[in-house]
Structure formats: C-alpha cells, structure tokens
Amino acid sequence: xxxxxxxxxxxxxxxxxxxxxxxxxxxxxxxxxxxxxxxxxxxxxxxxxxxxxxxxxxxxxxxxxxxxxxxxxxxxxxxxxxxxxxxxxxxxxxxxxxxxxxxxxxxxxxxxxxxxxxxxxxxxxxxxxxxxxxxxxxxxxxxxxxxxxxxxxxxxxxxxxxxxxxxxxxxxxxxxxxxxxxxxxxxxxxxxxxxxxxxxxxxxxxxxxxxxxxxxxxxxxxxxxxxxxxxxxxxxxxxxxxxxxxxxxxxxxxxxxxxxxxxxxxxxxxxxxxxxxxxxxxxxxxxxxxxxxxxxxxxx
Numbered sequence: 037x038x039x040x041x042x043x044x045x046x047x048x049x050x051x052x053x054x055x056x057x058x059x060x061x062x063x064x065x066x067x068x069x070x071x072x073x074x075x076x077x078x079x080x081x082x083x084x085x086x087x088x089x090x091x092x093x094x095x096x097x098x099x100x101x102x103x104x105x106x107x108x109x110x111x112x113x114x115x116x117x118x119x120x121x122x123x124x125x126x127x128x129x130x131x132x133x134x135x136x137x138x139x140x141x142x143x144x145x146x147x148x149x150x151x152x153x154x155x156x157x158x159x160x161x162x163x164x165x166x167x168x169x170x171x172x173x174x175x176x177x178x179x180x181x182x183x184x185x186x187x188x189x190x191x192x193x194x195x196x197x198x199x200x201x202x203x204x205x206x207x208x209x210x211x212x213x214x215x216x217x218x219x220x221x222x223x224x225x226x227x228x229x230x231x232x233x234x235x236x237x238x239x240x241x242x243x244x245x246x247x248x249x250x251x252x253x254x255x256x257x258x259x260x261x262x263x264x265x266x267x268x269x270x271x272x273x274x275x276x277x278x279x280x281x282x283x284x285x286x287x288x289x290x291x292x293x294x295x296x297x298x299x300x301x302x303x304x305x306x307x308x309x310x311x312x313x314x315x316x317x318x319x320x321x322x323x324x325x326x327x328x329x330x331x332x333x334x335x336x
Contacts, residue, residue: 038073041099045089046071054171060084063156065166075155161202168194168214173221184222191218191317192289199296215316223320271307274330278314281326290314 046056057067061084069075070085077085077096086093094100155165172190175183194215197203203211279287294310301309315323 039071039096039099041095042071042085042089045091049089056085056088059088066156069155158196158200161200162204164197164200164203165207167207168211170214173214173217187218187222191215191222194218195293195313195317196296199293199300201300219316269307270330270334271305271311273334274311274314274326275307277326277329277333278310281329282318282322290317293317 046053051059053068053071054064057064060067060081062070062081066075066081067085070077070081082093082096085096089096155163158164158166169190172186178186194211197211198208198215278290282290290310290313293313294306297309297313298304298306304312314326318326
C-alpha cells in the first residue's frame with residue numbers, strides 16, 4: 037500500500053525524494069520503494085524519516101500522528117508505614133530515551149555500497165534491483181578530478197554487476213548502458229590542464245644501416261599458431277607491464293575482476309580477460325602507456 041501521507045508532507049515541504057532520502061540518511065531508490073509501498077521500513081529508517089520530517093514515528097508508519105497507547109503495567113501498591121505516611125513523596129525515575137541506530141549513507145565516495153537492503157545486495161543476484169545512478173554522469177559542482185574519481189568508483193561497481201550471473205536482464209542492460217556512458221566521459225575528461233607545447237627544433241636525419249632481412253620461419257615450426265616471444269605471448273607481456281606500471285591496489289582490483297570474468301567465460305583465459313578489463317577500466321592515457329610498452333617489449 038502506497039504511503040500517500042509521506043508524499044503529501046514531502047510535497048508541502050517542497051522536498052524531492054532524493055533530498056528527503058539524503059536528509060534521512062537513506063538511498064534514494066530505497067526511499068522511493070518505501071513511499072510507493074513496495075517494502076516496509078525497519079525501525080532505524082522510521083526513526084530517521086521521522087526526524088527529517090519532524091513528525092512522529094507513528095505518522096511515518098501509518099499517517100497517524102497519535103502515538104499508540106501503552107498498556108500500563110500492573111504493580112502491587114505498597115502501603116506506607118503508619119508514621120509520616122503523608123510526608124513520603126514518590127520518587128520519579130527519569131526515563132532515558134533509546135538512541136536509534138544511524139541509517140545507511142545515501143552517497144559514498146567509495147562507490148555504491150554492497151551492504152543494505154536485500155534488493156541492493158549483489159551477492160543475491162536474483163533479487164538484485166539496484167539501478168545505476170544516472171545523476172552521477174553530470175559533473176555538477178564537482179571539480180574535474182572529483183568528478184573523474186566518482187565515475188571511476190561507479191564504473192568499478194558496474195563491472196562487478198556485468199560480470200555477475202543471474203542478474204535480472206533489465207537491471208543488467210541499465211548498468212551496461214550506464215557503464216558505456218561513464219567510459220565515454222572518462223576518456224573525454226582530462227582534469228589536469230595540459231601545458232602549452234613549445235616548438236622543438238627538427239633534428240637532422242641520421243643515416244641508418246639497414247640490416248639484411250631474416251627469412252621468416254615456416255608455419256610448420258609454430259604448430260600452436262599463437263604469437264609468442266620465448267614462452268610469453270602478447271597478453272603475458274601486457275600483464276607483466278601492467279604489474280610494473282600500475283599501483284598495487286589497482287592491479288589487484290583488475291586481477292580480481294579478470295578472475296571473476298574467467299569463471300564466467302573460461303574459454304578466453306585470465307590474461308586476455310585482464311587486458312580487456314584494463315582497456316575498459318583504466319583511463320586512456322594509462323592504458324595507452326601500458327600497450328606501448330608491451331608492444332616495444334614484444335617486438336624487441
């Protein structure tokens with residue numbers, strides 16, 4: 037059943053669903069489902085919404101501002117002693133209000149949170165219903181570096197969704213389209229302004245002695261048909277260069293995604309999955325540097 041009283045009060049206060057969810061410490065998608073009546077809020081969420089709307093918890097649950105009447109506990113009266121009975125005054129014990137647990141953060145700098153309601157938990161892929169944050173594709177008031185960092189976090193989570201089996205088709209397609217747009221923005225966003233390039237003097241050509249051509253080996257001597265150099269192929273060199281040039285935490289994250297992808301598609305192999313994921317996850321300048329070094333080592 038839809039909670040029309042929440043929508044009416046939110047409209048009277050000129051609040052959007054995102055603004056009210058942020059004030060209560062909830063995710064926008066989670067609050068939208070609560071207001072539409074698709075799920076029941078737990079006690080912490082009820083307390084957070086009541087504080088944000090300056091209403092009672094009963095109002096958030098049922099639209100009624102009257103608190104539920106509590107049945108008084110039966111107590112056995114104790115007769116005061118005969119002497120000075122009228123002088124004894126009852127002592128009232130102060131009631132300490134219980135502190136409700138804080139709600140989940142609506143927006144984190146570490147990307148979408150895996151903890152939360154069951155529909156937002158990627159480990160339960162069949163019930164996973166979290167849609168991509170399309171609002172994150174707009175820079176807004178963020179600086180270019182902050183905007184790029186936020187996109188990187190969302191793209192990392194999108195890759196996990198796309199490599200998780202049994203995700204609903206509609207949810208998977210939404211994350212795929214979001215990942216494409218985010219990748220396009222990452223390749224076109226350069227937070228560091230480029231310094232003007234000064235004209236360089238043109239060097240004089242140096243005569244190069246051309247070595248005699250070495251006849252290539254016949255195809256029969258390479259029965260595997262794979263491009264190899266020693267005991268490494270092109271993807272092996274790419275993995276080696278990436279491990280040297282990338283920070284350890286970024287290399288470990290890409291390796292984890294490649295391992296997951298290999299389990300889904302074992303026919304490609306770990307090193308090829310690693311190169312494909314690196315091309316999708318890394319900024320264009322980092323990937324180009326690794327690819328250039330790989331080609332140089334492979335042809336050396």
